[in-house]
Amino acid sequence: MATKEFTIPEIQEYIEVPDAPIPDATAHLSPFLAKPMHQEPLGFPEEVVDDWKGETLEAMGDLLGKYRGLRVFMDICVKCGSCTDKCHYYIGTADPKNMPVARQDLLRRVYRRYFTFAGKFWGALGMPGFVGAADLKREMLDEMYSYYHQCSECRRCSVFCPYGIDTAEITMAAREILARVGIGQKYNNEIIGKVYTIGNNLGLPERALEDTLEGLEEDIEDETGVAVKLPLNVKGADILLITPSADFFAEPHVDGLMGYAKVFHEAGVSWTISSSASEAANFGMFIGSYENMRKISLRIREAALELGVKRIIFGECGHAWRVAYSFLNTLAGPFDFLDQSYPIPQHILDFTLGEIEKGTLNIDKSLNDEMVVTFHDSCNVARASRIGDKPGSQFTIPRAVIKAVCNNYVDMDPDTIYEKTFCCGGGGGLLTDDLLELRIKGGLPRMTALQTVTEEYGVTHMAAICAICKSQFTKILPYYGFDMDQIVSVHQLVSSALILTGQVDEDDDTESGEEAA
Amino acid sequence: MSLAFAILFYVATLVLVVGVAFKVVQYSKTPAPLKIPTTPAPTTTSGVVMRMFREVVFFESLFKSTIWTWIFAWAFHMGLFAVLFRHGRYFHDLLPAVIVGPLKYAAFAMIIGLIGLLVRRFAVNRVRYISAPSDYAMLILLLLIGISGSMMTFVSHVDIVGVKTYFDAWMTLDFDNLILPPDPVLRIHLFLVAVLMLIFPISKLLHAPGIFFSPTRNQVDNPREVRHVAEWAEKL
Numbered sequence: 001m002a003t004k005e006f007t008i009p010e011i012q013e014y015i016e017v018p019d020a021p022i023p024d025a026t027a028h029l030s031p032f033l034a035k036p037m038h039q040e041p042l043g044f045p046e047e048v049v050d051d052w053k054g055e056t057l058e059a060m061g062d063l064l065g066k067y068r069g070l071r072v073f074m075d076i077c078v079k080c081g082s083c084t085d086k087c088h089y090y091i092g093t094a095d096p097k098n099m100p101v102a103r104q105d106l107l108r109r110v111y112r113r114y115f116t117f118a119g120k121f122w123g124a125l126g127m128p129g130f131v132g133a134a135d136l137k138r139e140m141l142d143e144m145y146s147y148y149h150q151c152s153e154c155r156r157c158s159v160f161c162p163y164g165i166d167t168a169e170i171t172m173a174a175r176e177i178l179a180r181v182g183i184g185q186k187y188n189n190e191i192i193g194k195v196y197t198i199g200n201n202l203g204l205p206e207r208a209l210e211d212t213l214e215g216l217e218e219d220i221e222d223e224t225g226v227a228v229k230l231p232l233n234v235k236g237a238d239i240l241l242i243t244p245s246a247d248f249f250a251e252p253h254v255d256g257l258m259g260y261a262k263v264f265h266e267a268g269v270s271w272t273i274s275s276s277a278s279e280a281a282n283f284g285m286f287i288g289s290y291e292n293m294r295k296i297s298l299r300i301r302e303a304a305l306e307l308g309v310k311r312i313i314f315g316e317c318g319h320a321w322r323v324a325y326s327f328l329n330t331l332a333g334p335f336d337f338l339d340q341s342y343p344i345p346q347h348i349l350d351f352t353l354g355e356i357e358k359g360t361l362n363i364d365k366s367l368n369d370e371m372v373v374t375f376h377d378s379c380n381v382a383r384a385s386r387i388g389d390k391p392g393s394q395f396t397i398p399r400a401v402i403k404a405v406c407n408n409y410v411d412m413d414p415d416t417i418y419e420k421t422f423c424c425g426g427g428g429g430l431l432t433d434d435l436l437e438l439r440i441k442g443g444l445p446r447m448t449a450l451q452t453v454t455e456e457y458g459v460t461h462m463a464a465i466c467a468i469c470k471s472q473f474t475k476i477l478p479y480y481g482f483d484m485d486q487i488v489s490v491h492q493l494v495s496s497a498l499i500l501t502g503q504v505d506e507d508d509d510t511e512s513g514e515e516a517a
Numbered sequence: 518m519s520l521a522f523a524i525l526f527y528v529a530t531l532v533l534v535v536g537v538a539f540k541v542v543q544y545s546k547t548p549a550p551l552k553i554p555t556t557p558a559p560t561t562t563s564g565v566v567m568r569m570f571r572e573v574v575f576f577e578s579l580f581k582s583t584i585w586t587w588i589f590a591w592a593f594h595m596g597l598f599a600v601l602f603r604h605g606r607y608f609h610d611l612l613p614a615v616i617v618g619p620l621k622y623a624a625f626a627m628i629i630g631l632i633g634l635l636v637r638r639f640a641v642n643r644v645r646y647i648s649a650p651s652d653y654a655m656l657i658l659l660l661l662i663g664i665s666g667s668m669m670t671f672v673s674h675v676d677i678v679g680v681k682t683y684f685d686a687w688m689t690l691d692f693d694n695l696i697l698p699p700d701p702v703l704r705i706h707l708f709l710v711a712v713l714m715l716i717f718p719i720s721k722l723l724h725a726p727g728i729f730f731s732p733t734r735n736q737v738d739n740p741r742e743v744r745h746v747a748e749w750a751e752k753l
């Protein structure tokens with residue numbers, strides 16, 4: 001499986017799209033299968049059902065009737081090919097089934113065969129292939145399992161498709177169909193199970209969370225001499241902060257969390273974290289399961305009601321922000337019990353920029369002077385949501401915050417940022433070591449763009465606002481000859497330039513900022 | 518023979534109209550349970566109408582994506598629409614000759630576009646990989662329609678008045694006057710057109726009505742302001 005030898009792609013001068021596809025280049029890549037104990041809590045069959053064919057078609061028919069997107073996308077692709085060179089996994093692996101349209105076709109050929117007249121007609125003649133249809137065979141489910149777990153649901157293909165066909169939607173549907181047949185993915189399902197039993201992806205129980213937060217309070221106090229609180233389960237606080245659980249201990253995530261705490265402290269607002277909803281991530285989206293996504297979202301509503309907060313703010317996370325921004329109101333709304341004068345939910349960067357503009361934060365940009373920073377747009381923020389009130393504010397707000405706290409900022413190649421941004425390579429439920437080869441190869445376009453600005457402008461750090469991006473880059477940067485700590489949280493930058501009221505040690509000692517990498 | 522063509526066209530028209538209507542109803546009845554516009558997306562309905570207009574008329578996303586495909590695709594489609602518009606004169610007399618006359622050269626745009634798209638399908642490895650036989654067949658079908666039509670327009674003229682009389686009779690179910698001019702090129706042209714009409718509702722040609730239903734392009738980006746819930750999801 002994932003043990004096969006592979007070579008790390010070499011960074012070229014430009015992002016090169018493989019002209020000649022190499023069939024089955026990554027056919028061996030499949031994440032570990034869910035065990036019965038991972039399937040059961042999510043309401044999926046424990047093993048592959050006997051009538052896998054009937055179940056596949058039934059699940060497919062069910063989803064076709066529930067999702068207009070799926071139905072329309074299955075019908076209308078004209079095979080124009082303009083998505084074929086847009087996927088980072090195709091660019092990194094050259095496997096033709098990683099071209100978005102070819103990935104869709106793994107499901108579409110079944111749709112064509114069993115749900116369209118043309119497919120039934122040519123199928124009866126024994127030539128389903130004429131119209132791109134195929135008889136469903138057991139191996140095809142395995143192939144789907146493999147290639148629908150080589151898609152990070154990043155939607156880059158959807159930007160360039162003349163009809164906006166979104167392979168992410170098809171991947172989600174395919175994963176749900178497979179899970180219903182009894183072929184689930186271990187990583188995602190195990191994590192969702194933990195959210196149900198413990199409250200977060202990492203399975204961090206309340207006690208441990210409390211200790212962690214106390215530890216962070218001490219760190220901040222040691223460093224600055226100011227007692228900044230990271231409150232847990234405070235009833236009656238104004239703001240409920242929902243943040244990915246990686247923020248509680250992973251690097252560089254945790255520096256971001258300390259950044260949010262400092263900003264809240266300086267802004268003088270009352271806020272809290274909830275132990276029952278100590279997780280922003282919602283892996284229900286990755287497996288395409290509306291029901292699971294809804295169940296996970298409802299925890300946030302319950303926590304907000306229980307603590308009696310007025311506002312909800314989300315920390316730095318990509319897919320979590322998509323679910324929060326685009327789906328939370330649908331899944332767990334209406335939020336009429338919150339203060340309607342603030343966005344529901346609000347993004348932490350929106351909050352921080354507001355404070356910067358109000359002038360509540362005492363910022364010394366020069367503290368970040370030894371860095372030259374660039375910004376990686378995370379796909380779910382860039383192409384599936386928004387931060388402020390204008391279209392495109394998901395691009396301008398993070399940059400405005402970074403520029404407000406750093407003197408040296410440059411953008412990467414325009415074809416790799418904003419809505420054209422390349423996925424980090426580890427999104428969509430693929431952030432697992434059994435897919436390391438895929439993750440490394442999928443990171444190639446972003447690494448190429450980073451290499452270019454490193455050479456041209458001496459970029460030292462890349463900032464991101466997504467927990468998955470941060471973990472993924474920490475892992476893959478070294479394979480491409482970078483340092484793992486070159487990836488930073490945006491609020492880490494805010495944190496290192498922010499001088500707290502009453503801070504003792506800083507004064508004119510500008511050396512104590514971030515270490516140069 | 519004239520009658521056979523008449524029947525063929527009745528069937529083809531029925532399949533086209535009923536088939537497309539069925540699909541349109543199916544698309545509009547299928548709920549879109551989540552807000553999934555590809556952002557940045559317009560925040561107002563009028564913004565969405567503009568976005569859709571740019572997609573349908575200028576193929577905006579394709580333009581951003583692959584310029585050569587865009588050039589051929591746009592030439593083909595605009596040529597096609599001009600040609601279809603010009604064909605209106607076989608069915609009624611309202612079209613002024615000044616417009617209809619020069620528009621005949623649109624056939625070249627259509628044919629050049631189709632050839633470009635066909636070559637691309639053969640020549641670009643990635644596109645060849647994703648093509649099924651029907652994808653080539655469809656381009657060849659349209660190409661043959663275009664070529665046979667142009668033969669009549671530019672090479673061996675056909676009795677246009679005869680064609681018009683025939684279709685007038687066809688439309689008014691006047692079976693006594695159903696006399697199709699005996700031109701073989703015309704018959705090839707008509708037969709292929711009937712095939713195109715028959716496959717329209719069961720093939721990727723559904724992209725023409727389908728694009729209007731694509732949720733990534735037709736949704737307003739306002740999920741925080743307006744709660745969006747599908748009927749089946751409400752029941753959970």
Ligand code: HEM
Nearest residue numbers: 078079080162572573576579590594634655656722725728
């Ligand atoms: C609302 C109207 C329509 C729109 C917006 C539209 C748009 C498009 C776009 C953007 C493409 C992709 C580019 C390409 O590969 O050419 C395409 C392809 C295609 N369209 Fe349309 N189209 C429309 C109507 C039609 C009609 C009425 C027909 C045929 C009778 C048609 C036939 C085709 C064919 C055959 C292709 C595939 C070309 C290929 O194989 O590369 N389209 N269309």
Ligand code: HEM
Nearest residue numbers: 600603604607621624662663666667669670674675680710
């Ligand atoms: C019932 C439907 C149709 C009829 C009766 C018909 C008939 C004709 C006739 C009689 C001509 C010759 C015009 C002349 O000599 O000036 C012609 C030309 C042409 N037809 Fe059709 N046709 C039909 C449908 C179509 C369709 C659906 C297409 C395209 C997909 C098409 C494409 C063309 C082209 C490209 C030409 C040459 C350029 C022009 O005259 O505009 N036809 N057709």
Ligand code: SF4
Nearest residue numbers: 087151152154155157
């Ligand atoms: S959604 Fe992203 S990962 Fe998936 S096929 Fe499209 S471009 Fe590739």
Ligand code: SF4
Nearest residue numbers: 077078080081083161
């Ligand atoms: S860009 Fe869209 S229509 Fe073209 S091949 Fe890809 S999915 Fe199909």
